Each structure stands twice: as structure tokens, then as C-alpha cells.
Amino acid sequence: MTPLADVVVVETGTANVASVVAALARLGRRALLTRDAEVVRTADCVVVPGVGTFGAAVASIDAAKLRRVLSERVARDQALFGICLGMQVFGDASEESPGATGLGAYRGVFRRFPQRPLLRVPQFGWNRIEGDGQGIDDGYAYFANSYRLEEAPAGWSVAWADHGGPFVAALERGATTLCQFHPEVSGTYGATCLQRWLERSRCLSEVTA
Amino acid sequence: MSLCVRIIPCLDMKGGRVVKGVRFGALRDVGDPVELAARYAQEGADEIVVLDVTATLEERGHRLDLLRRLRRVLDVPLTIGGGIASVDDALQVLAAGADKVAINSAALATPALIDSMAERFGAQCTVVAIDVSRQSQGFAVLSRAATCDSGRELGAWAAEVEARGAGELLLTSFDRDGTGQGFDLEAIAVARAHTTLPIIASGGAKDEGDLAPAIAAGADAVLAAGMFHSGRVTIDSARRALIQAGLELRT
Numbered sequence: 306m307t308p309l310a311d312v313v314v315v316e317t318g319t320a321n322v323a324s325v326v327a328a329l330a331r332l333g334r335r336a337l338l339t340r341d342a343e344v345v346r347t348a349d350c351v352v353v354p355g356v357g358t359f360g361a362a363v364a365s366i367d368a369a370k371l372r373r374v375l376s377e378r379v380a381r382d383q384a385l386f387g388i389c390l391g392m393q394v395f396g397d398a399s400e401e402s403p404g405a406t407g408l409g410a411y412r413g414v415f416r417r418f419p420q421r422p423l424l425r426v427p428q429f430g431w432n433r434i435e436g437d438g439q440g441i442d443d444g445y446a447y448f449a450n451s452y453r454l455e456e457a458p459a460g461w462s463v464a465w466a467d468h469g470g471p472f473v474a475a476l477e478r479g480a481t482t483l484c485q486f487h488p489e490v491s492g493t494y495g496a497t498c499l500q501r502w503l504e505r506s507r508c509l510s511e512v513t514a
Numbered sequence: 515m516s517l518c519v520r521i522i523p524c525l526d527m528k529g530g531r532v533v534k535g536v537r538f539g540a541l542r543d544v545g546d547p548v549e550l551a552a553r554y555a556q557e558g559a560d561e562i563v564v565l566d567v568t569a570t571l572e573e574r575g576h577r578l579d580l581l582r583r584l585r586r587v588l589d590v591p592l593t594i595g596g597g598i599a600s601v602d603d604a605l606q607v608l609a610a611g612a613d614k615v616a617i618n619s620a621a622l623a624t625p626a627l628i629d630s631m632a633e634r635f636g637a638q639c640t641v642v643a644i645d646v647s648r649q650s651q652g653f654a655v656l657s658r659a660a661t662c663d664s665g666r667e668l669g670a671w672a673a674e675v676e677a678r679g680a681g682e683l684l685l686t687s688f689d690r691d692g693t694g695q696g697f698d699l700e701a702i703a704v705a706r707a708h709t710t711l712p713i714i715a716s717g718g719a720k721d722e723g724d725l726a727p728a729i730a731a732g733a734d735a736v737l738a739a740g741m742f743h744s745g746r747v748t749i750d751s752a753r754r755a756l757i758q759a760g761l762e763l764r765t
Contacts, residue, residue: 321639323611324592327585357636390636420710425734427637427681429712431518431560431764445518445764447560447591449613449638449681468517490591490613492555 311337312503313348315375317355317365317391321489325354325388328489332500340369350506351378354489355390359415359452360402362390372408379410382479384506386499389450392476392483401452411458411476411483417451424469427451432474434486436464440477444494446486448474453485480506519761520560520735521725521752522714523742525550526567527596530580533567534740536692538645538660541567544743547580552587554742557749560764562588563684563714563737565616565643566596567659578610585611595643595684601630608635616684618643619657622664622671625678632679642675643684644668646701653701660688668701669708676709683713684737690718692740697724699731706732721747722755729761 312329314322314336326336329352336352337344345351353375355362366372378385379395387395396407399415418426431445440462453472457463466474466485475484475498482502488495525532525547532550533541544550551562564584566577577594584592594607595616604615615635621628621642631640645660646653646668653668664671672683685705687698697715705713715733719725725736741747753763 321608321611321613323582323585323609324613327611328589330586331589357634357639389638425517425710425712427712428517429638429682430520430734432516433518433762433764448517449591451637451681487591487613490589492589496589 309334310349311335312350312352313337313339313345314352314354315345315371316340317353317357317362322354324487324489325352328496328499332496332503334503340371342370342374345371346374346378350384350503351386353385353387353391353394355388355392355394357390358401359390359393359399359407360405362394363402363405363407366394366408376408376410379481382481384480384502385482386502387483388489389485389487392485393452395483396454399452411461413454413456413458413473415452415454418453419469421469428453428468432466432468432486434464434466434474437462440464441475441482441484441498442494446474446484446488446491446494448486450485516762517734518560518764519729519756520714521558521749521756521763522561522563522735522737523550523554523559523749524563524565524716524737524739526565526739527577527580528567532743534692534743537688538567538691548583548587550743551584554749555588555590558753559590559749560735561591561593563593563595563616566594578606581607581610581612593641593684595641600627601634604631604635608639614639614641614682616641616643618645619659621675622655622657622666625674628675628678628680632681637679637681640680641682641684642680643686644671644675644705645686645688646698647688648698648701653704656688668704672705672708672711676711680711683709683711685713685715685733687717693718694720694740696720697728697731697733697736699727702728702731702733722752725752725756726759726761729756729759
């Protein structure tokens with residue numbers, strides 16, 4: 306049998322990439338870690354992981370000349386999965402790093418969770434997700450974030466969660482999935498998200514010589 | 515809808531094996547870390563914490579190898595602590611498969627390490643472990659595997675840790691560790707009064723009945739080792755006890 310194409314994981318210089326690689330391996334997929342813009346451009350499927358700060362992630366993308374390549378992948382509906390900060394960088398901006406410009410694949414500014422009694426910030430742990438029936442399934446996933454998107458951008462299928470008010474848990478459009486939670490450590494629910502994306506997009510294509 | 519309460523089995527490691535003791539001493543062998551972690555995750559554990567209780571220099575290489583093996587099987591968050599003394603140390607364990615890094619003695623010795631870690635990896639990655647012991651007044655923060663009194667007091671340290679950018683506290687009662695006397699609810703309440711960060715309560719859980727009171731006292735997650743290792747309590751029975759107490763858990 307011809308092996309399936311590697312999943313290209315963008316090295317954004319942030320933290321838990323090993324968890325992403327391991328999650329893909331459990332789905333039988335080999336991950337290729339890279340910052341090479343040409344590799345990212347021509348890949349069958351790309352994962353943009355992210356833990357860290359908005360400004361650092363955007364700067365890292367720019368330093369690797371990945372801004373245009375990543376934006377075009379989303380615009381051309383080439384398979385891409387963004388995780389946590391890897392979702393946020395595709396928005397417009399974040400309160401976390403004023404002045405840093407996101408990739409603008411959808412309209413939205415990330416704001417800090419409100420400061421109020423009993424509301425823990427960062428949001429750390431498992432929260433319930435409600436899909437809109439067209440994209441991400443209902444279930445529980447693991448979050449680790451202090452900033453979130455409150456309004457749904459037009460043109461995307463949206464899943465919601467609640468932490469001091471509703472916020473966007475995931476966005477889907479065609480072969481693009483962007484999620485605020487961490488599928489790589491969200492048990493069976495997370496594995497199913499990744500697998501569904503691999504199946505939906507062209508990521509099941511066999512390696513061509 | 516709100517965040518679920520978390521149940522976190524803890525693996526205390528020594529020489530590549532899981533051990534468990536009383537008040538950080540009298541360690542005995544409990545089993546293989548990868549086997550145990552995989553079993554707990556399969557049974558529904560929300561996270562796994564691995565603490566290297568004797569993280570000596572020569573053991574660090576083994577630890578990275580163990581981490582890689584743990585990562586392969588674990589599909590829930592993994593926090594690593596023990597002997598992390600620098601951003602470079604943290605980077606190594608993250609590269610090997612940790613999702614979060616807990617620092618303790620090094621943060622007490624050099625509090626700016628918390629700032630550096632939060633800046634480099636984000637608050638989401640930066641856990642500060644605090645070991646405390648009851649004094650005639652309040653709680654003393656201990657360091658170096660509870661062999662030294664750091665001279666700090668729990669409330670003030672919890673507030674400083676938050677101000678420096680940490681994302682979570684792992685609060686362990688040294689007095690209760692391994693004793694089965696239940697969590698030190700007062701310590702949890704003191705920490706809660708000084709921080710809005712998530713708190714993982716640790717030290718002293720005997721059975722299911724000890725869990726909900728820790729949440730009521732202000733914790734967001736309950737960590738236990740001995741009661742799970744002995745088989746006295748399963749992840750499932752712990753879950754059921756918390757659900758019965760009216761708390762939300764993931765399904």
C-alpha cells in the first residue's frame with residue numbers, strides 16, 4: 306500500500322508541538338515539522354499549532370515568510386488545521402499583543418476573558434462545545450487560553466463554548482478547521498476532530514512520486 | 515455551561531518507576547509509568563501530572579526518554595515537574611512531549627523564572643507548584659522537596675506567582691501528603707483568597723469523599739496518587755462522586 310502523505314506541521318517556535326505530532330501518529334499519520342515556506346505551500350495538509358503569545362506567533366510566521374503562504378492556503382481551500390493560537394493568528398488582532406497584525410483570514414479581534422469573581426483566567430480545562438450541526442461535533446474538549454473571539458465571523462461554520470459568556474470554540478469552512486481548543490490532548494473527541502478533517506480535506510491522498 | 519472539574523492522577527517518579535510515599539519520604543515502588551498513565555487516561559483521567567521527585571542530573575536523560583514514551587500513548591494534557599531550573603530545561607521537556615511545565619524550588623530561588631517562562635511559552639504552559647506546611651499562623655511555603663522553609667507565606671506567594679504571569683497553581687499540602695487525612699481545605703481557601711488562577715489541590719486524598727470539599731474550598735482540579743495507585747478508588751468512582759455532588763465533568 307502506498308503510504309499516506311505526511312502532515313506538515315508548521316514550527317511556530319511555540320510549545321507543545323510534540324503532542325500534536327503524537328496525536329497525528331496515533332491516527333497513523335507521519336508529521337513533518339518545518340518552517341520552509343515552499344514545503345508549507347505545496348503540502349497536501351498543514352497543521353498550525355500554537356501555544357504562546359499572539360505577537361510572538363505572528364512574528365515567527367513573518368520571520369519564516371509564511372504570512373502569504375498560509376493566507377493563500379485558506380483562501381484557496383487547501384487543507385489547513387489551526388490549533389489555539391494557530392486559530393487566533395488567522396484573525397485580525399488580539400488584545401494580547403496590541404500592534405501585531407493577524408493574517409485576516411476571517412474578521413475578528415481576540416479579547417481577554419472578563420475579570421470577574423469565580424471566572425478563572427486562563428481558561429484551563431475541559432469545556433463543553435456546541436456545534437451548529439454543520440461542522441464540529443458537540444462534546445468536551447480541552448482549552449488553555451486567556452483570549453477568545455466573541456462574535457462569529459461571516460461565512461464560517463461555528464462551534465461555541467461558554468466561559469463568562471459564549472465564545473467561538475471552532476470555525477470551519479471547506480478544508481479549513483480552526484479551533485480554540487487543543488484536539489491533540491482532547492481524548493477521543495479531539496482525535497475525531499483531527500480524523501474528520503483529514504478525511505474531509507484532500508489529506509487522504511496517497512503520496513505521489 | 516462552565517469549565518469541568520478535573521481529576522488528575524499524579525505519578526511521582528524515581529529512577530524511571532512510579533513511587534509513592536508519605537510526606538515526601540518512605541517511597542515505595544508502585545509500577546511502570548507508561549502503563550499506569552495509559553490506564554488512567556483510558557479510564558477517563560482529565561490530565562496526568564508527572565513529578566520527578568528526585569530529579570538528579572543523571573536521571574534527566576531517562577526522563578526525556580520516558581516523556582517521549584508517555585506522549586505516544588497519552589491523549590490528555592501532560593504536566594511535568596521536578597528539577598526544572600531554567601527556560602532551557604522547560605524547553606527540553608516540552609520538546610519531548612509535555613504540555614505544561616511545573617516549577618517549584620527554582621521559582622522560589624529566582625522568581626523572575628516565572629516571568630521568563632510565561633513570556634517564552636505563555637501562561638498556558640507555566641504551572642507553579644507550591645508545597646505548604648501549616649504553621650502556628652498561616653502556611654509556610656517549602657522548597658527543595660520540602661526540605662527547606664523558603665521563608666515565604668502561601669497567600670503572598672500565590673499572589674506574586676499570578677502577578678508574574680503563571681497560569682496555574684499546583685498546591686500540595688506537605689503535612690497531608692500520603693496520609694489519607696483529606697486535602698488541607700484551609701490551605702486551598704488561603705490560596706483562593708489571593709489568586710484567581712486555577713488551583714489544583716494535592717496532598718491527602720483518601721477516597722472519593724475527599725474530592726468535592728476541595729472544589730468547594732476553591733480548587734478547580736483534584737490531584738491524587740496513592741488512592742488511585744492502590745486501586746482503592748478508580749477514576750470512574752471519583753467521577754461519579756463529583757457528579758453526585760452536583761459538579762460538571764466531561765463525558
